Every structure is written in C-alpha cells, then in structure tokens.
Amino acid sequence: MMEALAAGELRPLREWLAGLQVETDRLVVLPQWDVHPVPDQPSQGRRSVDRTEAAIAEILRQWEKAAIAPGGVPFLLLFVLTVVEAEWNISYHFEPLWETLEAAAQCVRERGARLEAANQVAGRAVVALMESVAAQIHAENAMVTGQLEAQQAALDAAVVKAREAGELARRAADGLPDISRYLLARIAEIDDVCGVAVARAVRGVREFLAMGEPLDEAIAQIEVAEDGGHVTDFGYLSEIQAHRLALVSLAERKDDPWLRVDHGKIVYLYPFAVRGVPPQEVLDAVATRCADWELGGTRRVSVNSSLNLDDVWHGSDAFERRYGGALVELPDVMVSGMDGRPLDQVRAEIRFSRLGNHYVRFSREIVDASPADLYAAMLRAAPEYGAARVAFRDGRSPRWRRLSELALNLAEDVCECLGDTGGRDGSRALASPGMFHVVVAVNAASTTLGPAGDARQEVRTAAGLQGVMGTQLLTNPVTHLIGSIVEWARYTRASDLTTTITGLTGEQIVRTSNTTAIIAPGMPEFAHNGRGHVVEFVASLDGLFTGWSLELVDHYQRVEAFRARVDTAERNPGGSSQALRALARELDAERTRLNDFAMSVRSTITLIRSPSLVSSPVVADVLRLVLDGSTFHQRATELNAMIEEVAKDQLGSSIAKLARQREEQESREEERREGRQRAKLEVFLAVIAGAGMSGVVQVLQAGFFQSRDAAIWATGSVSAIGIAALALGYFFWPRGRR
Numbered sequence: 001m002m003e004a005l006a007a008g009e010l011r012p013l014r015e016w017l018a019g020l021q022v023e024t025d026r027l028v029v030l031p032q033w034d035v036h037p038v039p040d041q042p043s044q045g046r047r048s049v050d051r052t053e054a055a056i057a058e059i060l061r062q063w064e065k066a067a068i069a070p071g072g073v074p075f076l077l078l079f080v081l082t083v084v085e086a087e088w089n090i091s092y093h094f095e096p097l098w099e100t101l102e103a104a105a106q107c108v109r110e111r112g113a114r115l116e117a118a119n120q121v122a123g124r125a126v127v128a129l130m131e132s133v134a135a136q137i138h139a140e141n142a143m144v145t146g147q148l149e150a151q152q153a154a155l156d157a158a159v160v161k162a163r164e165a166g167e168l169a170r171r172a173a174d175g176l177p178d179i180s181r182y183l184l185a186r187i188a189e190i191d192d193v194c195g196v197a198v199a200r201a202v203r204g205v206r207e208f209l210a211m212g213e214p215l216d217e218a219i220a221q222i223e224v225a226e227d228g229g230h231v232t233d234f235g236y237l238s239e240i241q242a243h244r245l246a247l248v249s250l251a252e253r254k255d256d257p258w259l260r261v262d263h264g265k266i267v268y269l270y271p272f273a274v275r276g277v278p279p280q281e282v283l284d285a286v287a288t289r290c291a292d293w294e295l296g297g298t299r300r301v302s303v304n305s306s307l308n309l310d311d312v313w314h315g316s317d318a319f320e321r322r323y324g325g326a327l328v329e330l331p332d333v334m335v336s337g338m339d340g341r342p343l344d345q346v347r348a349e350i351r352f353s354r355l356g357n358h359y360v361r362f363s364r365e366i367v368d369a370s371p372a373d374l375y376a377a378m379l380r381a382a383p384e385y386g387a388a389r390v391a392f393r394d395g396r397s398p399r400w401r402r403l404s405e406l407a408l409n410l411a412e413d414v415c416e417c418l419g420d421t422g423g424r425d426g427s428r429a430l431a432s433p434g435m436f437h438v439v440v441a442v443n444a445a446s447t448t449l450g451p452a453g454d455a456r457q458e459v460r461t462a463a464g465l466q467g468v469m470g471t472q473l474l475t476n477p478v479t480h481l482i483g484s485i486v487e488w489a490r491y492t493r494a495s496d497l498t499t500t501i502t503g504l505t506g507e508q509i510v511r512t513s514n515t516t517a518i519i520a521p522g523m524p525e526f527a528h529n530g531r532g533h534v535v536e537f538v539a540s541l542d543g544l545f546t547g548w549s550l551e552l553v554d555h556y557q558r559v560e561a562f563r564a565r566v567d568t569a570e571r572n573p574g575g576s577s578q579a580l581r582a583l584a585r586e587l588d589a590e591r592t593r594l595n596d597f598a599m600s601v602r603s604t605i606t607l608i609r610s611p612s613l614v615s616s617p618v619v620a621d622v623l624r625l626v627l628d629g630s631t632f633h634q635r636a637t638e639l640n641a642m643i644e645e646v647a648k649d650q651l652g653s654s655i656a657k658l659a660r661q662r663e664e665q666e667s668r669e670e671e672r673r674e675g676r677q678r679a680k681l682e683v684f685l686a687v688i689a690g691a692g693m694s695g696v697v698q699v700l701q702a703g704f705f706q707s708r709d710a711a712i713w714a715t716g717s718v719s720a721i722g723i724a725a726l727a728l729g730y731f732f733w734p735r736g737r738r
Contacts, residue, residue, distance in 0.1 A: 033093035055103030118175025128165035146376025197225035259470030270407035272431035273547025371470030499629030
C-alpha cells in the first residue's frame with residue numbers, strides 16, 4: 001500500500017479503511033467547496049462556510065472505527081491529507097482545504113493521547129506534514145495575490161513543519177515502518193522543493209525587482225532541485241520547471257527598458273442584470289427608495305440621478321433614446337491579506353442603466369506602479385484571486401474573501417431591496433463571479449533600465465511601449481490560473497486573444513476577453529474619461545446579454561409547459577373545448593409577450609450599433625471598433641437565432657396543433673349536442689304519438705257506434721290529426737349538420 005500512496009493513488013488506502021467500516025466517501029467531500037461538509041445536511045451553495053466544526057465531528061466519527069487496527073488512525077489521517085491534496089490540484093477555494101487540515105489536527109490534539117505510543121508519534125508526524133501542506137497552500141495563496149513577501153514567509157514555515165514531521169517519522173519507524181518510510185519520502189520532497197528551491201527563488205525575485213540583484217544563484221538552486229533526483233513526484237517537478245522558466249525570462253530582460261506606470265487608473269467591472277424588473281422601474285426605485293436600502297451590510301454614501309457621462313452620450317436618436325441612468329456611491333472598500341496587512345483601497349459604486357446593463361464598479365488611481373504592482377492589481381478582480389479580507393471601511397459590514405464575492409453580494413442585495421420596497425416579486429440578480437472586466441488607463445508612463453533603474457525615460461505615445469518589459473500585462477487577459485512565480489514575465493506582447501485600436505494621436509485601446517487597456521500618455525484626464533466611458537459601456541453589455549438569454553429561457557420553458565398541456569389534451573379527446581380555447585388564449589398571449597420581447601431586444605441592439613447613440617462621429621467610430629473587438633456581434637446573432645427558434649419551431653407548432661384539436665373537439669361536441677336533441681325529440685314525439693293514438697281510438701269508437709254523421713266526423717278528425725302529425729314530423733326531421 002505504501003507504493004500506491006507514493007504514486008498518489010487513493011484506492012488501496014480507501015479499500016483498506018473500508019475494511020474497517022470507515023466511510024471514506026464522507027471524508028472525501030470535506031475539502032470540496034461546492035459540497036456541504038456533512039453529507040446528511042443541506043448544501044450551502046457557493047458561499048464560503050466554516051467547515052472546521054463539521055469536519056471535526058466527521059473525522060472523530062470515523063476515528064473510532066480506524067482505531068481498532070494498528071496504524072489505523074495514522075492511515076485515516078493520511079487519507080484525509082491525500083484527499084485535501086487531490087482537491088488542491090483542481091480548486092482555488094483554499095479555505096475548505098485549510099479548515100479540513102485544521103480539523104484533523106484538532107482531532108489529534110483531542111484524542112491522540114488515547115492511542116498507543118507508535119500510533120501517537122505517527123499521528124503527530126502526519127499532522128506536522130498537514131501543517132506543512134497548509135503552509136504551502138498559504139504560499140500559493142500569496143502567489144496568486146501578488147504578495148511575494150508573504151509567499152516567502154509561508155514557504156519558510158512549510159520547511160520548518162516538514163522537518164518537524166521528519167523527526168517524528170523517524171521516531172515512528174520502529175512501530176510503523178511503512179508509514180515512516182512514506183512520510184520521510186514525502187518530507188524529503190517538500191524540504192528540497194520548498195526549502196532549497198522555491199523559497200530561495202521567491203527571495204531572489206524580491207531582490208531582483210527591488211534592487212536589480214542577479215538571479216543566477218536562485219536559478220542554479222532550482223536546477224539542483226530539478227535534477228538532483230530527490231524529487232520524484234512529477235507534479236513537484238513540473239512546478240519547479242515553471243518557476244525556473246519564469247526566473248530565466250526575468251533574467252534575460254534584466255537590461256531591457258522596464259515599464260513604470262507613473263499615473264493611471266484601474267477599474268473593476270462586474271456586470272449584472274435584474275431579472276423580472278424593467279430597467280426604468282429599477283431607476284425609479286433607486287431614485288425614490290435607495291436611501292433606505294442596505295447593500296452589502298452598509299448604507300449608501302450618495303445617490304446620483306445620472307451616470308456622470310460627458311455630453312457626447314447625448315445622441316441624436318429619432319426616438320430620443322440614450323444611454324444614461326443613475327449611480328449609487330458606497331463607502332470605500334479595503335482589501336487586506338490573510339495576515340491583515342492592507343493591500344488596496346478602492347472606491348465602490350453601483351451603476352444602473354436605462355438600457356439594463358447595470359454593473360458594480362470598483363476603481364482606484366495607479367501611481368508609480370511597477371509591472372509586479374500592476375500584475376497584482378489586475379489579478380484582484382478575478383474570482384480565482386486568492387483568499388483575502390475584503391470589507392467596507394465603515395467597519396459595519398461583514399467581510400468577504402474577494403472583490404468578486406462582494407460584487408455578487410451587492411447585485412443580489414439590489415434585487416432583494418427591489419422586492420422589499422415595492423418591486424416585483426421574484427426579481428433576482430443575473431450575474432456570476434467570472435463575469436468581470438478590468439479597465440486599465442495609462443495617463444503617464446516612463447521606462448527604467450532594468451527593474452530598479454533610477455533614471456526614467458518618458459513615454460510619449462503608445463508605440464513608445466513597444467518591446468518594453470511589463471507592457472505585456474496590458475495586452476493579455478487576467479488568467480484564471482497562475483502556475484509560477486512572476487508568471488507574467490513569460491507573457492507575450494501580441495496574441496490571438498488581443499484586439500488593438502489605434503486613435504488619432506497614436507493612443508491605443510487594447511482589448512482582451514476580460515481586460516481593456518487605454519494606453520494614451522499625454523492625453524488629458526477628461527479625454528481619458530471619455531474613452532473609459534466607451535470601454536466600460538461595452539464591457540457592461542455582458543450583463544445585458546445574460547439577462548436577455550435567461551428571459552428567453554423563461555419563454556422557452558413556458559412554451560414547453562404549453563406543449564405538455566397540448567399533448568395531454570390530445571390524449572384526452574373527451575376534454576372540454578372551453579379549456580382548449582383558454583389554453584389557446586394563453587398561447588396567443590405568450591406569443592405576444594415573445595414578440596414584444598424580441599422587438600425590445602432588437603431595438604436596443606440596433607440603438608447600441610447605431611452611430612446616433614453618441615453625438616460625435618469619431619466617438620461613434622471608436623465605439624464601433626470596440627464593439628467589433630468584443631463578443632457583442634456574435635452574441636447578438638446567437639440571441640436572435642434563439643428567438644427565431646423559440647418563436648417558430650416551438651410556439652408556432654403548438655398553436656397550430658391546438659387549433660386542429662380545438663376544431664376537432666368542437667365538431668365532436670356539436671355532434672353530441674345534435675344527438676341529444678334528436679333523442680329528446682324522439683321521446684317527445686313518442687309521448688305525443690301514444691297520447692294521440694288513444695284519442696283516435698276513442699273518437700273512432702264514439703263515431704262508429706253512433707250515427708252515420710258522427711262516423712264521418714270522426715273519420716275527418718282522425719285524418720286531420722294524421723296530417724298534422726306528418727307536418728310536425730317533417731318540420732322536426734333532421735336535415736344535416738351545420
């Protein structure tokens with residue numbers, strides 16, 4: 001089993017523990033962020049929850065079963081460690097990993113003293129290894145948040161804990177030699193990778209960026225770890241290689257010009273749509289009731305009845321439609337590291353649009369930023385950004401782990417307030433943490449010779465940044481996965497993910513899937529703001545399309561429900577025609593709703609594409625080019641195709657089928673009505689006939705047994721009755737169906 005563990009296989013250990021009746025499936029879910037830590041309890045969804053107490057209870061529940069076998073508890077702890085590492089390989093949600101490891105350590109502190117001596121020592125060794133892994137996860141968290149100092153400290157702590165685990169593992173060798181051998185092999189890899197290689201590499205990078213110190217020694221130590229034979233796990237080897245290549249890329253550019261953003265701005269946008277409430281109703285609610293709203297646990301600072309756009313957005317649309325809206329300003333937001341050290345402070349606001357492209361907006365100025373500073377700032381927008389502490393500066397609000405979580409929470413709170421203050425029931429925010437955009441505006445820039453050069457050369461145009469180290473950050477998207485220290489050093493300047501627009505004075509707008517850079521040194525700030533309004537407008541359209549798409553899904557689901565009811569009516573020929581007619585009216589109303597929706601969507605898309613949205617032909621051209629570089633046209637085409645599919649293939653066929661069914665049903669009911677009428681008439685005539693025959697007999701009897709004149713009178717009366725009966729029968733004889 002030790003060989004299988006060394007290869008990273010869970011199955012042998014799982015099977016061994018299962019033989020002790022340990023419920024390993026309940027342990028596997030403990031570090032998984034999207035599963036509740038206790039399977040018998042409901043999931044909490046995507047929101048982060050503290051799993052430590054629940055994980056302690058679950059581990060102790062399995063502890064009693066594993067403790068009956070020699071080495072059972074250390075094997076149980078190793079299994080928990082292995083499932084944490086497996087989850088670490090695929091998840092950027094680090095909190096459940098730390099909480100599960102802490103829960104296991106707490107169990108050893110509570111129950112470890114009851115174990116036999118060998119099991120006690122081996123269990124403490126596994127816990128020390130867990131603490132080393134937890135420190136490594138902290139190091140990765142620091143790496144993906146751009147905190148080199150915190151990363152180095154975490155790696156140093158990982159080495160200390162690994163060496164402590166090694167000492168305990170050697171002491172456990174007599175009682176549990178297999179576990180001891182496995183732990184020592186793992187610890188040797190961690191010590192070599194973290195202690196000698198990666199920690200030294202991080203220290204070398206810090207010295208290189210701050211003082212221009214050479215990276216030769218750091219690269220040499222990484223090469224020793226890579227080629228020395230101590231590290232056998234390919235996962236560790238691949239990480240070492242990635243770090244080495246990043247350092248080599250830095251070293252190769254040490255004498256090149258390096259970017260410094262002397263002044264600029266960074267904006268984080270999180271678009272969302274409000275489902276179930278038209279944009280104008282949202283604006284009305286913001287204007288009249290926002291003062292009482294609590295958003296993200298705090299109160300608004302101010303409410304502005306406009307978006308503070310310049311006059312160019314007052315277009316010449318024939319229907320007087322234009323882009324505008326309102327904004328709600330919130331207290332500033334502080335972003336701190338896990339250790340509480342401040343990382344950033346941003347302005348927070350929510351922008352509401354009369355077109356429906358609402359978004360949460362965080363922004364701040366950039367002053368004297370190096371490429372490493374800019375890299376860390378751009379990462380901050382992503383949902384994959386490491387765990388941090390995010391809170392409003394007023395101190396009243398709860399804390400979030402990421403800006404993306406706060407933005408999503410704010411959008412949800414808006415919809416909750418709309419419902420609580422007279423809005424429509426069922427309104428909810430349509431957004432996702434991954435739907436974000438970063439706008440970087442470079443107002444003033446310069447270059448230094450190397451990363452720490454003193455002399456600066458002013459950059460006058462965007463072309464002046466060609467080939468400058470660090471400029472590649474402005475031409476690449478924010479990655480969802482960071483694999484090495486200073487990974488940005490290996491980014492290329494131009495790629496298929498980039499669209500570039502060059503303006504009148506040589507400024508450039510560079511757009512990727514989730515970033516837009518406005519590189520315009522020498523452009524005054526008010527002109528920068530104008531360009532910023534254009535790119536923010538285009539970036540915010542993602543929320544608009546998301547709302548439209550889900551609105552169309554609602555239409556589709558209602559049509560599918562109608563189809564099911566039509567099919568039920570088809571299988572029930574005895575159903576009521578009134579019910580079918582009511583269903584037909586509902587379908588007609590749904591078709592009208594869909595037509596109105598399609599007209600509204602196409603009208604808005606036409607307005608966005610129209611040069612009349614803005615008053616300046618130059619700005620209209622810039623807007624058109626930015627739209628061309630985005631996914632706007634593709635999404636508009638796909639949405640229009642979806643509308644046509646729902647309208648023609650689904651709704652039209654359902655109405656046609658219902659019409660045929662309704663006609664057939666009404667024909668059958670008409671036949672049944674005529675049949676009932678004939679039956680009633682036949683009974684009526686039979687009664688009359690019976691009564692008439694008895695009267696005829698009486699007349700005949702009275703006439704024939706009296707005088708000859710009476711007999712003639714009786715015969716005439718009977719004949720008159722017969723003629724009247726024939727005439728009545730002819731009148732009521734059915735002549736066919738209408």
